[in-house]
Amino acid sequence: MDIEKIRGLFPVLHQEVHGKPLVYFDNAATTQKPKAVLDALNNYYQTDNSNIHRGAHTLADRATRYYEETREALRQFINASESAEILFTKGTTEGINLVASTFGRKFIGKGDEIIISTLEHHSNIVPWQMLCEEKGAILKVIPINDAGEILYEEFEKLLSPKTKLVSIVHASNALGTINPVKKIIAAAHAVGAKVLLDGAQSSSHLQVDVQDLDCDFFSFSAHKLYGPTGLGVLYGKRAILESMPPYQGGGEMIKEVTFEKTTYNEIPFKFEAGTPNIGDVIAFKAALDFVNNLGKDQIRQHEDELLRYANELLAEVKGFIPVGTAAEKVSVLSFNINAMHPYDVGMMLDANGIAVRTGHHCTQPLMKRLRIEGTVRASFSVYNSKSEIEKLAESVSRIARIKNK
Numbered sequence: 347m348d349i350e351k352i353r354g355l356f357p358v359l360h361q362e363v364h365g366k367p368l369v370y371f372d373n374a375a376t377t378q379k380p381k382a383v384l385d386a387l388n389n390y391y392q393t394d395n396s397n398i399h400r401g402a403h404t405l406a407d408r409a410t411r412y413y414e415e416t417r418e419a420l421r422q423f424i425n426a427s428e429s430a431e432i433l434f435t436k437g438t439t440e441g442i443n444l445v446a447s448t449f450g451r452k453f454i455g456k457g458d459e460i461i462i463s464t465l466e467h468h469s470n471i472v473p474w475q476m477l478c479e480e481k482g483a484i485l486k487v488i489p490i491n492d493a494g495e496i497l498y499e500e501f502e503k504l505l506s507p508k509t510k511l512v513s514i515v516h517a518s519n520a521l522g523t524i525n526p527v528k529k530i531i532a533a534a535h536a537v538g539a540k541v542l543l544d545g546a547q548s549s550s551h552l553q554v555d556v557q558d559l560d561c562d563f564f565s566f567s568a569h570k571l572y573g574p575t576g577l578g579v580l581y582g583k584r585a586i587l588e589s590m591p592p593y594q595g596g597g598e599m600i601k602e603v604t605f606e607k608t609t610y611n612e613i614p615f616k617f618e619a620g621t622p623n624i625g626d627v628i629a630f631k632a633a634l635d636f637v638n639n640l641g642k643d644q645i646r647q648h649e650d651e652l653l654r655y656a657n658e659l660l661a662e663v664k665g666f667i668p669v670g671t672a673a674e675k676v677s678v679l680s681f682n683i684n685a686m687h688p689y690d691v692g693m694m695l696d697a698n699g700i701a702v703r704t705g706h707h708c709t710q711p712l713m714k715r716l717r718i719e720g721t722v723r724a725s726f727s728v729y730n731s732k733s734e735i736e737k738l739a740e741s742v743s744r745i746a747r748i749k750n751k
Contacts, residue, residue, distance in 0.1 A: 347640065347644055347648055347728070349648075349728075349729065349730075349731050350731075352640070352728060352729050353729045353731075355380040355381055355382070355636075355729075356378045356379070356380055356381070356729055357381055357384070358370075358378050358379070359378060359729060362699065363696065363699040363701070364696070364697050364698070364699055365699075366698055366699025366700075367699055368699055368701065369698075369699055369700040369701065369730075369734045369737055369738065370701050370727075370729075370730070371700060371701055371702050371724040371725060371726060371730065371734070371738065372701045372702060372703050372723075372725065373550075373570075373677075373725045373726060373727040373730075374519050374547060374570070374678055374703065374707075374723060374725035375570075375703050375725075376569045376570060376575065377550065377569070377570055377571065377572050377727055378572070378727075378729070379572055379573070379574070379633070380572060380632070380633070380636050382632040382633075382635070382636060383572065383573060383574065383629050383630075383632045383633050383636070384629075385632070386628060386629040386631070386632040387574065387625050387626065387628070387629035390409070390412070390624070390625040390628050390629065391625055394408045394409045394412065394628075395409070395625075396408075396409045397409070397621055397624070398410040398413050398622070398624055399598065399615075409624060409628070412628045412631070413622075413624055413627050413628055414429070415631060416627050416628060416630050416631040416634075417429045417432045417434070417614070417627075419631050419634045419635075420432045420579055420630075420634065423554075423634055423637075423638070424549075424554045424555065424556050424564060424581055425554075425555040425556060425557050425558070426556055426557070426581050427557060427584070428584065429614075430584060430612070430613050430614050431581055431582055431583065431584055431587065431613070431614070432579060432580075432581060432614060433579070433580040433581075433582065433587075433613075433614045433617045433618065434577065434578070434579065434614075434618055434622055434623070434627055435565070435577075435578040435579065435580050436576055436577065436578055436623075437567040437568075437569070437575075437576065437577065437578035438469060438544060438545070438546040438565045438566055438567045438578050439469040439578075440578055440580075441563075441565030441566075441578050441579070441580035442469055442470055442473055442513070442542065442544065442565055443469075443473045444580055444593045444617065445513075445542055445563050445565075445580070445582075446473035446474060446476070446477045447473075447593055448590040448591050448592070448593050448617075449511075449540070449563075449586065449590050450473075450474075450477045450481075450511070451477070451480075451481070451591075452589070452590060452591060453510060453589075454477060454481055454483050454510045454511065455481055455482070455483065456481060456482035456483065457482065457483070457484065457508065458481070458483045458484070458508055458509075458510045459483065459484045459485075459486055459504075459506065459508045459509045459510065460474050460477070460478065460483060460484070460485050460486070460509075460510065460511045460512075460513065461485075461486045461487075461488060461501070461504050461505070461509060461511070461512045461513070461514075461534075461539075462474060462485065462486075462487055462488070462512075462513050462514060463487065463488040463490070463496050463501075463514050463515065463525070464487055464488060464489055464490045464496070464711060464712055464715050465490060465494065465496065465514075465515050465518045465520070465521065465523060465525070465709070465712055466513075466514070466515055466544070466709070466711075466712075467515065467519055467520075467544065467546070467707075467708050467709055468708040468709070468710070469544075469708070470513055470514075470515060470544045471711065474511075474513060483510075484508075486504045487711075488500060488501045488504065488514075489715075490712075490715065492716075493670070493671045493672050493673075494518065494521040494523045494669075494670035494671065494672050494716075495523055495672045495673070496523075496525055496526075498526060498529065498530075501530065501533070502533060505533060505534065505536075505537050505539070506537060507537055507538065509534065509537050509538075509539040510538075510539055510540070511539055511540050511541070511542065512530060512531075512534040512539055512540075512541045512542070513541070513542040513544070514527065514530060514541070514542075514543065514544065515543075515544040515546075515547070516543045516544060516545045516547065516548035516552070516554075517545075517547040517548040517551060517552065517675075517676045518547070518670070518678070518709075518712075519546060519547050519678070519707055519708070519709070520670070520678075520680060520706075520707040520709040520712055520713075520721070520723065521669065521670025521672065521675070521678060521680055521712075522547075522653075522670060522672070522675035522676045522677065522678030522679070522680070522725075523670060523672040523674070523675060524548070524552070524672070524674040524675060524676060527541075527543055527559060527561070528558075528559055528560075531559060531560050531561055532560070535560065540562040540563070540586065541561050541562050541563070542561070542562065542563035542564075542565065543559070543561045543563065543564045543565070544565060544566075545564050545565060545566035546565070546566055546567050546570055547570065547676055547678075548566075548676070549566035549567075549570065549571050550570050550571045550572070550637075550727075551645070551646055551649060551676040551677065552642070552646065552676065553642050553643070553646075556581050561581075562582065562583050562586055563580065563581065563582050563583075563586075564580070564581040565578065565579070565580045565581075566578060566579055567579075568626065568630045568633065571630075571633055571634075571637065572633040572636055572637065573626070573629065573630040573632075573633035573634075574623075574625075574626035574629055574630060575626075576623055576626060577623050577626040577627060577630060580617075584613065587613045587614075587616075587617070588613060592610055592616050592617060592619070593617050593619070594619040594620070595608075595619060596619035596620045597619065597620055597621070598611065598615055598618055598619055598620065598621075598622075599611050599615055599616050599617065599618060599619040640728060645728045646676075648728055649676070649677035649726050649727065649728065649730075650677065651732075652677055652726040652730055652731075652732065652735055653675065653677045653678075653679060653726060655732055655735050656679050656724065656726070656735045656738065656739070657679065659735065659736065659738075659739035660679075660681065660738075660739055660742060662739075662743075663739065663742055663743045663746050664746055664747075665683050665684035665685075665686075665746040666681060666683060666742065666746065667681055667682045667683065667684065668680070668681050669681055669682060669716060669718065669721045677725060677726040677727070678723060678724075678725045678726075679723070679724045679725070679726075680707075680721040680722065680723045680724075681721060681722055681724075681742075682718065682721055682722065683722075683742065683745060683746050684746070686745070687719070688704040688705060688719070688720045688721055688722045689704045689705065689720075691704065691722045691742075691745055692704035692722055694741070694745050695722075695738075695741055695742075695745070698737070698741045699737075700737065700738055700741055702722055702723060702724045703722075703723045703725070704720060704721070704722050704723070705720040705721075706719070706720045707720070707721070707723060724738060
């Protein structure tokens with residue numbers, strides 16, 4: 347891939363921060379947006395701005411067509427069996443909360459069990475805690491080893507006929523660990539449990555085929571996939587979605603409303619109450635086209651090479667402590683420097699124009715398990731280069747030398 351040509355598609359990358367060229371390594375938090383996405387969003391508001399689905403005029407027809415084209419593009423992107431299995435949400439978090447509030451409240455009761463892992467983001471912990479408190483269900487947690495890998499044998503021990511749901515991250519946002527989700531799904535199904543995958547990170551790095559994985563739900567966000575913020579996707583198997591009650595009441599999610607009774611719409615509309623995020627949905631297709639044109643396999647190969655190179659250079663830095671050394675990872679490098687707070691390291695890197703994320707990354711239980719307050723997290727994307735990795739290594743080396751004086 348021609349990385350310089352790819353970088354030319356992203357206007358935000360071509361600026362200076364504190365007098366230094368921007369090096370953007372905060373991609374696990376949000377990716378930057380190619381100009382095609384920005385143009386698509388602008389074009390919608392300039393030429394097609396209209397509400398969708400029930401308008402009888404040309405603008406409404408165009409907006410509806412483009413909106414539903416994105417749904418079909420997403421079906422293809424994750425290989426769902428039909429576009430009706432694709433629900434639009436505000437993001438990964440809302441997708442998980444939707445499942446907890448609908449599937450969870452209908453099918454999980456007192457004494458039932460939900461399994462998550464130590465690697466989870468808070469958004470895949472708190473909704474289940476709330477549901478367990480409400481229903482009297484039990485939350486169980488898969489332990490990990492020091493490398494940040496789940497202990498699969500311990501997961502198997504947690505499974506029982508009482509297990510109703512396993513909700514697990516596909517790829518860790520804090521450490522980059524890729525979980526063996528296909529094995530997990532098969533084992534969960536063997537005891538009759540359903541499985542939700544948090545795909546916030548995996549959707550941009552890994553090939554995702556929900557039919558091959560056989561997951562029951564898959565939730566991810568547009569903004570981590572070169573698309574707009576405030577938009578997400580929840581995939582669910584048709585039979586399960588049809589068995590779930592609506593998430594919210596209002597327009598679009600109904601067939602007929604009387605003061606005596608309301609009948610609900612078909613999926614996916616049953617779960618999409620109110621005017622949706624039309625412009626961002628339409629613009630998201632341009633992000634999917636960008637990824638498809640480059641190819642997921644090529645993107646991952648480049649990102650894996652960046653991660654390998656970063657580990658190689660930073661391993662030479664005295665005081666560098668990698669955090670999360672799983673054998674299978676996406677391009678996330680979490681680390682600390684001896685005796686330095688992650689926030690201080692992040693501020694020093696920012697002074698050199700390098701954007702990283704610091705703190706607990708919304709994974710406080712994971713940080714507690716690793717016996718640390720947090721990490722510095724550098725996360726790499728397709729538009730990053732080896733020369734930027736070298737700048738990171740040089741800056742970290744200087745920071746470490748200052749501390750060790």
